[in-house]
Amino acid sequence: MNPFREDLVSRNRPETCSVVIFGATGDLTHRKLIPALYNLAVNGELPTGVNIIGFARREKSDEEFRTGLNELNKKVSRSGHDEEIWGKFIESVSYHCSEFTDAEGYASLAKRLDEVDAGRGGKGNRLFYIASAPEFFDDILLNLKGAGLNEAKEGCWSRVIIEKPFGTDLKTAKHLNHIVRETFHECDTYRIDHYLGKETAQNLMVLRFANAIFEPLWNNRYISHIQITCSENLGMEGGRGGYYEKSGALRDMVQNHLLQLLSLVAMEPPTDLSADGIRDEKVKVIRSLRQWDTPEKVAKNVVRAQYTAGHVDGNPVPGYREEDRVSPTSDTEAYVAVRLLIDTWRWSGVPFYIRMGKRLPKKSTEISVHFKDAPSVLFNALPGGVPGGNVLVIRIQPDEGISLRMVSKIPGTSLRLEPVKMDFHYSTSFGKGSPEAYERLILDAIAGDATLFARRDEVEEAWRFIDHIERAWHDSENPPKMAGFVAGSWGPRESDEMIKQDGFAWRRL
């Protein structure tokens, strides 16, 4: 018990530890993880004595590793690059060269960590961050166990953060969960989904449960439907096509990020703010999704598409099948729209629509809650009628914020109605920038707070839902067709028709 902690920070206490990053030479480590740790140090939030070891296959000295990190940190760090703090911070960073499959490399890692712990009276906490290519996840976990690094010393902890993708389907996710269970306790396992570290995603629960005006309306009595949109204007630049060909929009974004957002929007109030209290409610949402378990149901409720050549931001762009590292006969979707139904008392009859696509007109992620129209007995006789209903929009990125669309009278002697928007921008109201999602999530893992990480059952339930769709697309005799749309447009006509069948339209972003 540390009495000096009282009232300083309203969060779990981050404890000093050794952080071992697997895949230390990769882009994620250089662009996100090390800058996140550095920014925590800049803010004074990184516990004193944290020791960082990069673990990777490439031959490198500590100095070479540090030089590479230094160069990129200067370019990408959110809070700039302070030479004095960086100099102190980088002293704690070192490099450990080993194949991921080489047990010897883990034995020497264990020895190295023991040496670090020797200065702490033989005790030490360990955080293993697996940011390698997914094919090495098993090897890393099993070798950590082989070297005894999965077990914490008495009075200490040993935790593991696992990057996405957490499996490529239910079977592989179960297999990975099995390996994780064999090596680490579930309470020490942190499956990262960086969307949950974003400020607006965290604010979702506050919006719903700390404001008395929303929760009474948050049900099928007042809400007509909900849309979750994640649009990207980029395509397959930078060799991304190779990875994307194996995943596609559904597995890359919907299975994890967008279903996580859906569960935050649709969950019941948790009994408390504990990690499991919240995750218990989130998983119930995913479990209650009506399954599209036949090709016919998939054809009716899911649209997949690829873009053809077009223009984005005024520049010509190639079609998906002409992109770098993409097969000319590819059947990987670069766009997906899904209609979901949640079979619970609260959401009975309320469709949720998720759409995600590459090469759409702009980059944006948002949730829009569309309320039912007011009874139009008073104003329906007016020219133009009542223009649309109330829409609450929660913008996840960019320009994080919340807006509410209402109907208002246009000033004048006649009675004419127009929609108006009340808008709250984080950046305008709080000039202070939000921390990067990885900063928050790494600090949470160090502090032992798993609230913003996915639990085993959440991951498996999400894959169960996704697997039916993937099977209908790739394993059925009569697979639903792949639609097409021109790059730079808002997706295929089929997607518009799917939502139109329910009497709605995609929100124009």
Add this chain to the structure above:
Amino acid sequence: MDIYAELGKEVNVSDIDRELRQLWEHDEARTNASLMNLVVYAERPNGLLENSRIISDLTRENACRAILVEINREEQASLRAWITAHCHLSHGQKSVCCEQIAFRLTGRVPGRFRNTVFSHLNSDLPLVFWWQGELSDVFTERLASVMDRLIVDSSSWQNVSASFARIHEAVRDSTTLVVQDLAWTRSWQYRVGIAGLFDDTVAQSILGKVENVRLKYHPDSHTTATQILAWLVVQADWKIISATQLENKEGGKINLFMEAGESFAPLGLVELASGKTTVRVSQEKGAAHLLREIVSASHHVSSLSPADPEAPAELVAQQLSRGGKNSLFLKILPSFLQLLSQAPAASLKSSE
């Protein structure tokens, strides 16, 4: 030339609302943002101009309607008002602006002050009241009753105990008013640093047997140094025996060394030691960072963390961004006042 031109457009008090509306009516490129009413009150000459510059900085991160007040009781009764907006580019794109109303009141003040200021608050937004300098007869229970947050700087007070007693009296029936002291804010990073160091098992092991506590500070920061000492005393459950001695729960004696010197940073050192183990946070004068260290026979860890700011605007910005009830400050207040009475600033040894 009017020295107040910097405050914007001079307006009749009765026209303020209309003039503010006109400020925005024809300007769609700018967004008017406000999360609170921030009243900045000063009973000193040039308070308005200084505070207008502070508000210009403060509104970069804290959108508010700023109401600046300068009082001068020596002059004939008069009331002048100015309006302006402080605009900043948000993320290099949007121009986000905050309104400022400045009042200069002269002559008899109390009743006129309340009426003038409170009729120009943005409704439904919290009222943060930054009182600069000594408390005066304007500070009353009635005034305090409409505040949500009162910011003071006890390091600028002549009689700290008496002033805190006045605040206590004024706010005792309030369940919502939060009192924040900038002198306390100045020790934030030190407290975070010490708390962080005591997460370490080596540091934890000496907590019950600390033998020496040493503080070094600039003479201007006596209040802040005494507050952080009070915090150590309260949180470690120590007893104050004298100006140079404390006692732990088991009755063990703890030597207290407080050294003020012109060559020190505002807070230059806070150190707790037992045997060969020392836990310390320190700052060189003028340095931008604090050095956190644990030094023992077998163990030496150190890291840098940001230093606490000195500029009032930054201190207030920190207070505003942290929010909270500041209950820890109220908890340490009795020990702080006890320590002050035992070791008034003038009696301390100076290193210069």
